[in-house]
Amino acid sequence: QKEVEQDPGPLSVPEGAIVSLNCTYSNSAFQYFMWYRQYSRKGPELLMYTYSSGNKEDGRFTAQVDKSSKYISLFIRDSQPSDSATYLCAMSFSGTYKYIFGTGTRLKVLA
Amino acid sequence: DSGVTQTPKHLITATGQRVTLRCSPRSGDLSVYWYQQSLDQGLQFLIQYYNGEERAKGNILERFSAQQFPDLHSELNLSSLELGDSALYFCASSVAGSSGNTIYFGEGSWLTVV
Numbered sequence: 001q002k003e004v005e006q007d008p009g010p011l012s013v014p015e016g017a018i019v020s021l022n023c024t025y026s027n028s029a030f031q032y033f034m035w036y037r038q039y040s041r042k043g044p045e046l047l048m049y050t051y052s053s054g055n056k057e058d059g060r061f062t063a064q065v066d067k068s069s070k071y072i073s074l075f076i077r078d079s080q081p082s083d084s085a086t087y088l089c090a091m092s093f094s095g096t097y098k099y100i101f102g103t104g105t106r107l108k109v110l111a
Numbered sequence: 112d113s114g115v116t117q118t119p120k121h122l123i124t125a126t127g128q129r130v131t132l133r134c135s136p137r138s139g140d141l142s143v144y145w146y147q148q149s150l151d152q153g154l155q156f157l158i159q160y161y162n163g164e165e166r167a168k169g170n171i172l173e174r175f176s177a178q179q180f181p182d183l184h185s186e187l188n189l190s191s192l193e194l195g196d197s198a199l200y201f202c203a204s205s206v207a208g209s210s211g212n213t214i215y216f217g218e219g220s221w222l223t224v225v
Contacts, residue, residue, distance in 0.1 A: 034213060036216075041199065041219070041221065042218060042219070043113060043115070043201055043216035043217050043218045043219050044154070044201070044216045045113070045216070046213055046214075046215060049213050088153070088154065098156055098159070098167055098169060099144075099156070099214060100156075101146075101153050101154040101156075102153060103152070103153035104153060
């Protein structure tokens with residue numbers, strides 16, 4: 001079983017839709033959770049960073065962490081064609097210097 | 112622009128050859144990470160350096176090696192290249208070496224082995 005599981009998609013939605021992207025994980029020690037956006041053949045760009053459980057909002061993006069369920073989500077409101085990219089979740093915990101990445105979910109927002 | 116600089120952006124080389132990928136971290140960042148991303152694969156952690164010293168090792172092949180220099184730039188050396196080594200190689204950096212810090216990625220070096 002992989003430490004971090006992420007549906008690869010592709011996920012296609014119409015412009016303006018609310019998008020929900022998710023990752024599940026197996027290691028309850030994870031404390032730090034990140035979401036990255038990666039355009040084709042570009043470097044991953046940090047979108048959201050959260051520590052422990054709870055919600056964090058930044059503009060159209062909301063990150064949720066549910067440690068009891070070992071489940072994290074990224075919501076994108078009013079999705080735009082420019083949001084079309086691969087979204088990677090990543091997580092880590094104290095005492096290690098490794099960040100574990102999901103395989104990414106490919107999102108297509110249709111105009 | 113993340114502030115992490117990688118060179119070269121693209122390179123094509125033959126099997127059995129050796130290449131060196133270079134990374135300059137963001138100003139002030141002491142930690143450098145190397146990742147490999149193959150087609151349809153996630154980011155695979157290779158190795159991490161902190162202030163010149165190796166801090167963590169991931170799925171790095173013995174044919175690959177890396178180092179971080181006193182000016183904090185890093186190089187990833189790939190030798191005896193095989194077709195399967197074709198991938199995007201990313202460098203990332205963070206302020207410190209601890210897991211609470213976010214890491215920022217460069218644009219990657221696209222390696223094609225023919």
